[in-house]
Amino acid sequence: MSRKFDVVVIGAGPAGYVAAIRATQHGLSTACIDAWVTSDGKPALGGTCLNAGCIPSKALLESSELYHRAAVDFSGHGIGIEGLSLNLDTMLSRKERIVQELSGGIGSLFKANGVTALFGHGRLLPDLKVQFSPHDGEPELLEADHVILATGSVPVEIPAAPYDGERIVDSTGALSFKAVPERLGVIGAGVIGLELGSVWQRLGAQVTILEAMDQFLFMADGQIAREGQRQFKKQGLDIRLGAMVREAELTDDGVLLKYDDEQGGHEVAVDKVVVAVGRRAQTTNLLDPLAGVDVSERGLIEVDEQCRTTAPNIWAVGDVVRGPMLAHKGSEEGIMVADLIAGEISAVNYAVIPSVIYTSPEIAWVGKTEDQLKEAGVNYKSGTFNFAASGRAKAMDQGAGLVKIVADVDSDRILGVHICGPMAGELIGEAVVAMEFQASTEDLQRTIHGHPTLTEAIHEAALSVDQRAIHAINR
Amino acid sequence: MTIEVKVPQLPESVTDATLVAWHKTVGQTVQRDENLVDLETDKVVLEVPAPFSGVLKEIHSENGAIVTSGQLLAILEPSSADAVAAATTAEPKVSASSSTVAMVADAAESAGPNAEKLSPAVRRQLEEHDIDASLVKGTGRGGRILKSDIQSFIEHRPHPEAVSAEMPLTPELAAPLPDQRSDHRVPMSRLRARIAERMVEAQQSAAMLTTFNEIDLTEVMALRSRYKGIFEKKHGVKLGLMSFFIGATIEALRRFPVLNASIEGNDIVYHDYFDIGIAVSSERGLLVPVIRNADRLSFSEVENTIREYGTKAREGTISMDDLTGGTFTITNGGVFGSMLSTPILNPPQSGILGMHTIQQRPQVVAGEIMARPMMYVALTYDHRIIDGSDAVQFLVAVKQSLEDPGRLLLQI
Numbered sequence: 001m002s003r004k005f006d007v008v009v010i011g012a013g014p015a016g017y018v019a020a021i022r023a024t025q026h027g028l029s030t031a032c033i034d035a036w037v038t039s040d041g042k043p044a045l046g047g048t049c050l051n052a053g054c055i056p057s058k059a060l061l062e063s064s065e066l067y068h069r070a071a072v073d074f075s076g077h078g079i080g081i082e083g084l085s086l087n088l089d090t091m092l093s094r095k096e097r098i099v100q101e102l103s104g105g106i107g108s109l110f111k112a113n114g115v116t117a118l119f120g121h122g123r124l125l126p127d128l129k130v131q132f133s134p135h136d137g138e139p140e141l142l143e144a145d146h147v148i149l150a151t152g153s154v155p156v157e158i159p160a161a162p163y164d165g166e167r168i169v170d171s172t173g174a175l176s177f178k179a180v181p182e183r184l185g186v187i188g189a190g191v192i193g194l195e196l197g198s199v200w201q202r203l204g205a206q207v208t209i210l211e212a213m214d215q216f217l218f219m220a221d222g223q224i225a226r227e228g229q230r231q232f233k234k235q236g237l238d239i240r241l242g243a244m245v246r247e248a249e250l251t252d253d254g255v256l257l258k259y260d261d262e263q264g265g266h267e268v269a270v271d272k273v274v275v276a277v278g279r280r281a282q283t284t285n286l287l288d289p290l291a292g293v294d295v296s297e298r299g300l301i302e303v304d305e306q307c308r309t310t311a312p313n314i315w316a317v318g319d320v321v322r323g324p325m326l327a328h329k330g331s332e333e334g335i336m337v338a339d340l341i342a343g344e345i346s347a348v349n350y351a352v353i354p355s356v357i358y359t360s361p362e363i364a365w366v367g368k369t370e371d372q373l374k375e376a377g378v379n380y381k382s383g384t385f386n387f388a389a390s391g392r393a394k395a396m397d398q399g400a401g402l403v404k405i406v407a408d409v410d411s412d413r414i415l416g417v418h419i420c421g422p423m424a425g426e427l428i429g430e431a432v433v434a435m436e437f438q439a440s441t442e443d444l445q446r447t448i449h450g451h452p453t454l455t456e457a458i459h460e461a462a463l464s465v466d467q468r469a470i471h472a473i474n475r
Numbered sequence: 476m477t478i479e480v481k482v483p484q485l486p487e488s489v490t491d492a493t494l495v496a497w498h499k500t501v502g503q504t505v506q507r508d509e510n511l512v513d514l515e516t517d518k519v520v521l522e523v524p525a526p527f528s529g530v531l532k533e534i535h536s537e538n539g540a541i542v543t544s545g546q547l548l549a550i551l552e553p554s555s556a557d558a559v560a561a562a563t564t565a566e567p568k569v570s571a572s573s574s575t576v577a578m579v580a581d582a583a584e585s586a587g588p589n590a591e592k593l594s595p596a597v598r599r600q601l602e603e604h605d606i607d608a609s610l611v612k613g614t615g616r617g618g619r620i621l622k623s624d625i626q627s628f629i630e631h632r633p634h635p636e637a638v639s640a641e642m643p644l645t646p647e648l649a650a651p652l653p654d655q656r657s658d659h660r661v662p663m664s665r666l667r668a669r670i671a672e673r674m675v676e677a678q679q680s681a682a683m684l685t686t687f688n689e690i691d692l693t694e695v696m697a698l699r700s701r702y703k704g705i706f707e708k709k710h711g712v713k714l715g716l717m718s719f720f721i722g723a724t725i726e727a728l729r730r731f732p733v734l735n736a737s738i739e740g741n742d743i744v745y746h747d748y749f750d751i752g753i754a755v756s757s758e759r760g761l762l763v764p765v766i767r768n769a770d771r772l773s774f775s776e777v778e779n780t781i782r783e784y785g786t787k788a789r790e791g792t793i794s795m796d797d798l799t800g801g802t803f804t805i806t807n808g809g810v811f812g813s814m815l816s817t818p819i820l821n822p823p824q825s826g827i828l829g830m831h832t833i834q835q836r837p838q839v840v841a842g843e844i845m846a847r848p849m850m851y852v853a854l855t856y857d858h859r860i861i862d863g864s865d866a867v868q869f870l871v872a873v874k875q876s877l878e879d880p881g882r883l884l885l886q887i
Contacts, residue, residue, distance in 0.1 A: 412622050437616050438619075446599065
């Protein structure tokens with residue numbers, strides 16, 4: 001007798017586990033299948049985000065930031081440190097502990113909400129059946145009224161630098177180096193490459209980042225990207241643009257990265273290489289061909305704006321479908337689908353999804369960039385405010401970066417907010433709320449912001465849009 | 476002790492006024508409520524009466540000056556009898572009261588459903604432009620009003636003051652005298668400038684067409700001559716033509732409600748009340764006071780209302796209330812001798828009926844040629860929402876009611 005559920009979710013990452021919890025809140029019987037196993041062979045909920053992405057990287061970014069400040073910045077505050085040392089094992093253990101706690105936390109949420117957690121592999125068969133193969137045990141056939149596919153994404157591998165698990169690793173491997181590499185090569189200056197490069201650079205590695213594109217952070221606003229680039233260069237990150245890696249030659253003491261750019265061929269010798277060129281949707285062994293779920297050329301499961309696949313009652317959310325590969329986007333899609341299955345009206349507002357890069361300074365944005373507005377021929381106006389003029393930022397010794405706001409000239413509607421600076425990832429929240437309520441620049445101008453805070457920079461940037469900044473010279 | 480006489484709170488969207496003329500000079504004694512000075516706005520002339528009897532001590536704004544709400548006009552020294560009262564009173568009353576048009580309201584106190592959801596920019600815009608929040612259509616999340624909604628509202632909102640005039644078929648030209656070839660430059664009065672602005676606005680926003688017909692007023696004239704004596708004795712007012720025309724117009728508006736409608740954005744707003752504006756001339760220009768709920772007035776009540784307005788117009792005491800709103804207008808160029816003309820619409824109204832002189836003209840009646848008192852009528856309408864067939868039939872309905880007044884009685 002096969003078990004039957006109202007909803008079967010395949011994947012317990014931020015998209016899948018959130019969908020499962022929401023489904024049970026609607027009173028739907030829900031099972032959530034997840035195949036993740038940790039390095040010591042134990043199943044763990046939370047997907048890439050929790051186990052090998054967002055969370056562990058944030059833990060290491062925090063630890064490495066503290067170490068760096070102690071090593072470099074404290075003396076400026078009059079704080080002397082004798083015998084500053086780094087115990088990488090402790091740092092990594094702390095990261096592991098956090099990951100385990102959160103992963104266990106999801107387990108508790110599942111129990112509390114009545115989600116049946118199934119550890120193993122799930123495969124979608126025709127007629128709303130799911131084959132569940134547990135890590136240990138016999139395969140089982142599950143029946144469902146609805147199936148939500150949330151199998152996420154995996155790092156892209158490049159033939160020029162194939163993983164060897166030792167010297168050439170992916171982002172997961174880069175979270176667990178046994179020792180700080182003396183020289184680290186990072187292929188890809190995207191979000192992941194920048195964050196991981198920052199971690200090891202702060203801990204003492206000499207980091208070289210090779211980016212194939214000519215433009216740095218092409219998806220971010222140009223002005224913000226250039227500011228970020230300046231800051232990272234100042235910190236000692238060697239970012240080389242337009243660099244196409246041809247080959248990663250394993251040598252006696254490391255890896256020789258051979259790349260081409262405008263000027264010709266180059267080489268850089270490093271001890272370890274992290275490949276962070278992007279991620280691709282993961283549908284390996286997931287879909288029976290007769291299940292009727294279409295997959296695009298790029299490997300994404302095809303869905304409409306409500307995340308329905310081409311097969312009835314089969315849904316797909318998160319990194320495995322179109323859109324930015326962001327955990328919060330996946331979670332919102334998971335909620336939308338669970339609501340829709342329960343018969344409610346629900347939608348995701350894709351226009352107001354924030355993006356955050358957890359470097360230092362952080363970079364965050366929501367809405368349109370100036371270039372996008374120019375291209376679309378929108379009549380826009382913009383204003384900026386530098387953190388160098390922010391009392392709070394200066395007191396924190398983080399007076400670098402800026403806030404930039406772009407708005408429509410005729411309606412004064414805020415079209416985009418871009419921040420490079422301290423706590424950008426937190427500050428962007430104000431912008432997201434404002435844009436969700438279709439606020440005008442004037443609304444932000446007339447909203448009181450506490451002093452002295454970092455949020456004031458948003459206030460001043462809004463004033464600057466109309467050349468009315470108080471704490472900056474208006475041009 | 477002395478009292479400051481200030482410019483009263485100017486109504487609505489009026490930002491300032493022109494001081495036209497002082498009626499009293501420094502040193503003169505004034506009586507309480509006596510008119511001290513005339514202030515002219517875009518819409519009307521306001522009188523500023525003396526709050527107390529006394530002596531006018533100082534004048535702070537001269538003839539021709541532009542003044543704003545609350546600005547100091549003069550200093551008055553009240554006579555002893557009024558001194559006590561002076562100590563406890565506020566500003567002087569104004570004879571032309573500020574309009575109570577729908578657009579005046581404090582945004583924060585608006586009873587509208589979205590009053591609590593007004594963003595900072597919206598609150599300020601509502602106050603700056605003196606708009607009632609409950610009138611603005613909100614296109615934001617949950618129906619919230621956005622700043623851009625206010626901007627749209629301002630662009631499309633109906634203007635309260637009503638100005639209408641005939642457009643003569645040929646403009647008059649003053650023949651220049653042979654020896655004198657100088658120019659005489661006179662700045663437009665505010666009222667004139669406002670009229671000019673609205674004329675152009677009407678032309679540019681509506682798709683105006685005019686359709687014509689003629690009315691044989693034999694029956695109406697017969698009714699009038701038979702009963703004018705009794706009518707005047709009973710009701711105390713002459714039985715004019717307007718009450719007949721208004722009656723006929725309302726009957727026709729009932730049948731063709733789109734002539735009584737206005738355009739707001741992409742909506743056609745049908746009004747199920749009949750506020751008929753009647754164009755009257757005054758020294759300063761054409762004014763169009765509105766007869767409210769004209770459908771509920773009897774012939775005598777209509778005639779009385781018109782007479783009162785005529786008096787007010789001559790005396791310059793028409794208030795903004797009187798001039799505001801209106802769903803349809805009737806203009807009569809016939810009193811000046813106009814035979815036929817194309818009236819201009821009175822935005823945001825969609826129709827205007829033009830009456831003309833009554834002339835004896837030969838008509839074919841039952842196969843015979845007879846002299847009949849004929850009037851050409853013109854209906855200018857907004858073709859954006861009114862089709863030609865409706866306009867034509869409307870005018871035919873008016874004609875039929877007037878050529879056979881019994882129809883008005885029987886509403887057929």
